[in-house]
Amino acid sequence: MSTDLLSTLSQTLLMGPGPSCVPDPVYSALSHPTIGHLDPRFIGIMDEIKGRLQTVMQTRNPLTLPISGTGSSGMETCFVNLIEADDPVLILKNGVFGMRMADLAQRLGADVDELEFEWGTPVIPDAVKEKLARKSYKIIAVVHAETSTGVMNPVAEISRLLADTESLYLVDCVTSLGGMPVDTDGWHADAVYSGTQKCLSCPPGLAPVSFSDRAISLLKARKTKVPNWYLDLTMIINYWDGDTRAYHHTAPINMLYGLYAALGALLDEGLDQVYARHKAAHDALVDGLNHLGLSMAVSEESRLPMLNAVNIPNGVDDAGVRTALLKEYDIEIGAGLGALAGKIWRIGLMGHTARQENVDRLLSALKTLL
Ligand SMILES: Cc1ncc(COP(=O)(O)O)c(C=O)c1O
Structure with a gap:
């Protein structure tokens, strides 16, 4: 043996x-029987997960769902669906995860500007304001809770700077979601992503994302196909929404049971x-x-x-x-x-x-x- x-x-x-530590009800949820990913009972669980995520992410965005993959797949989903080659993108960077965002946007051929702040200190809104006065960007991206340094960035203040611009606002909420308010609609954030293994207390493996209507319009108006098949939201949405649910990839069924239970526990508390x-x-x-x-x-x-x-x-x-x-x-x-x-x-x-x-x-x- x-x-x-x-x-x-x-x-x-x-x-x-x-x-983080996973509570027993989430472990129990993971061990429920695996059923088919198009089984109406499973579709019911998916719909409930979407609703629970909308509550925790404080949004009415219909496109709010968990991507199959860890937090980085959420980051990749946001960038890959919204960026086309040469798009001007501004990354506000003060740690490892801002760096990852810049790397990702560069790989997609975007015209990336990085505004860097000392590690261990937050993004300074005045510096962002100055940058925005000199150039228009399609996307401004920032990490809400920079896990590499323990710094909270002023996402609400930054959002107010974008009010008079056409820029989309992309916010990483991997570490903040479930541990402090994530006000997706209040911040007028257009693309938000998170992960399950931090304050949601689920094992790693899913990445909640939420896209605003403005982000969806941009996605639909793309000149080129989303360059990543697995994370293409124009296809994934047909599995997560609508009357006829179309197969895209086999959903990680039991992981979704876990997320369902974790979100339920959060909302019950x-x-x-x-x-x-x-x-x-x-x-x-x-x-x-x-x-x-x-x-x-x-x-x-x-x-x-x-x-x-x-x-x-x-x-x-x-x-x-x-x-x-x-x-x-x-x-x-x-x-x-x-x-x-x-x-x-x-x-x-x-x-x-x-x-x-x-x-x-x-x-x-x-x-x-x-
Ligand atoms: C702020 C932030 N963004 C993104 C990620 C990437 O998530 P994952 O490691 O789950 O792919 C992490 C992971 O620690 C993170 O803390």
Whole structure:
């Protein structure tokens, strides 16, 4: 008999940049019987998922659905459906995921301008305003919650700068959705995407996206075909909407059961309560870290509740502490990325993980290790 590697797994306390801990009702949902992807019972579940996503994403956009793939497939869906060669695109960049956006837009042959801000600090709206005064863009893209640095970008303020322009507004909400308000319609955002493994507390594998009517009109008016078959929304929509559901690709049925249950749990708890729980866990963590002599890397007004960037004190062994947390305490925290590698730890308080008892468990382990 070969060893069953799965039977050796414990539920590590996931306090990194994602995935987050998955609650039991979501695990149970995943194990329901797989049925056909065109079965009317499954279509009913799909319709309910769309409605639940509209509520959590605060939008009336009919084109609101989960793409089969992780958060990056959501990013790719937005860019690949909206960009044609030479389109002027502005990426507001202050971390790894802004960089990824720029890379993606460049691969599609867009005319990409990057407005860069210091990592660990937010996008400055005045700088965006100046840029917009000099050039018109088809798309302005920004990351709401920059997971690589723990910074919250001022998406509502940026949206007001776009009010008098023709530009489409594209917002990455991978880390923010489900942990803080994502006001798709209030921000007049035209394309928003997320992922399931952060504050939605589902395993990774789906990417909710939402497109405004304006974005759909642009999509329909394209001069060229969407250059990616799998993510072409003009075809995917025929499976997710309308009376006759047409096969596009086999939906990841059980993953969608998981998302259905995760969204249901979120709405049952109440969005305001969920956001307050994230904020309370964040405040308790910051307080406890301060007591241990640790400082936060991001200034208070721009901190994300669900992703806490903590300065690693001089002389402390970054990898040594993370390894000891995992091996001795079964707690995962994240390392710094790119320019911040070795300088910060990233402590996630996402979704089901964002609870006082988890904060206490981590603080007590850190106290012993440090
Ligand atoms: C802000 C942000 N955007 C995009 C992604 C990409 O998502 P995924 O790793 O699920 O493909 C991530 C993942 O951490 C992220 O944090």
